[in-house]
Amino acid sequence: MRPLIGITTVISDDEKTLQLGQSNTKVLLEAGALPVLLPPTTDDALILQYIQTVDGVLFSGGGDVDPLLFGETQQWASGPINPLRDEFELKLCKALLKHPEKPVLGICRGFQVMNIALGGDIYQDLQSGFEGQTLAHRQKQAGKYASHPVQITDSCLMHDVVQSDTLLVNSFHHQALRRMGDGFRVTATAPDGVIESAELTDHPFFIGVQWHPELLCQAQNAGVHMDLFKAFVRAAQHS
Numbered sequence: 001m002r003p004l005i006g007i008t009t010v011i012s013d014d015e016k017t018l019q020l021g022q023s024n025t026k027v028l029l030e031a032g033a034l035p036v037l038l039p040p041t042t043d044d045a046l047i048l049q050y051i052q053t054v055d056g057v058l059f060s061g062g063g064d065v066d067p068l069l070f071g072e073t074q075q076w077a078s079g080p081i082n083p084l085r086d087e088f089e090l091k092l093c094k095a096l097l098k099h100p101e102k103p104v105l106g107i108c109r110g111f112q113v114m115n116i117a118l119g120g121d122i123y124q125d126l127q128s129g130f131e132g133q134t135l136a137h138r139q140k141q142a143g144k145y146a147s148h149p150v151q152i153t154d155s156c157l158m159h160d161v162v163q164s165d166t167l168l169v170n171s172f173h174h175q176a177l178r179r180m181g182d183g184f185r186v187t188a189t190a191p192d193g194v195i196e197s198a199e200l201t202d203h204p205f206f207i208g209v210q211w212h213p214e215l216l217c218q219a220q221n222a223g224v225h226m227d228l229f230k231a232f233v234r235a236a237q238h239s
């Protein structure tokens with residue numbers, strides 16, 4: 001039996017559609033999982049049943065997290081927010097921390113949600129908030145193409161997965177992690193110092209990445225990016 005991986009989704013503002021980029025389910029199917037969509041809810045009992053039902057959770061990419069959730073107000077560069085999605089994902093992530101047997105992978109916004117759930121915060125906007133000049137973290141080319149390198153730290157799950165000290169990644173974010181949440185260890189940084197991946201120490205598999213590996217998997221040489229999903233699915237198989 002394939003492990004069940006729950007993926008977070010968002011309800012459109014007009015409440016007509018449940019939305020998720022198809023690349024998320026495609027890549028999980030290719031990596032050997034059975035992806036299932038998790039409609040947002042704030043019901044604690046339902047969230048617990050989601051966790052009990054699935055073997056792992058993917059926090060998908062998406063829009064900005066409401067800065068009020070880490071003690072700030074919106075700046076001019078803030079993107080649209082979705083309060084239901086914010087509340088659902090933060091509750092789900094906090095509840096998952098009590099179930100370390102369930103592996104967690106976060107992509108872009110999902111990575112930021114993980115850090116906020118752990119008590120950390122994010123730069124609302126790199127261009128106005130980051131100390132110093134950043135490189136272009138909002139690339140113009142398609143997501144299957146990489147645009148900047150990241151440096152991977154030694155002795156971490158991410159290094160075990162990619163088997164390299166550097167990795168070329170795509171970049172579609174104007175926000176990034178700032179103060180790290182409890183136990184969340186930086187495992188990759190861009191040349192400008194922007195945090196690009198982290199993982200929870202003392203957890204079998206709780207990894208977030210700022211890039212979009214599911215889009216890089218569409219390229220010809222997708223091996224290393226698919227390896228991240230394969231490692232995630234393997235961890236879910238053991239749960």
Ligand SMILES: [Mn+2]
Nearest residue numbers: 137170171190
């Ligand atoms: Mn980037």
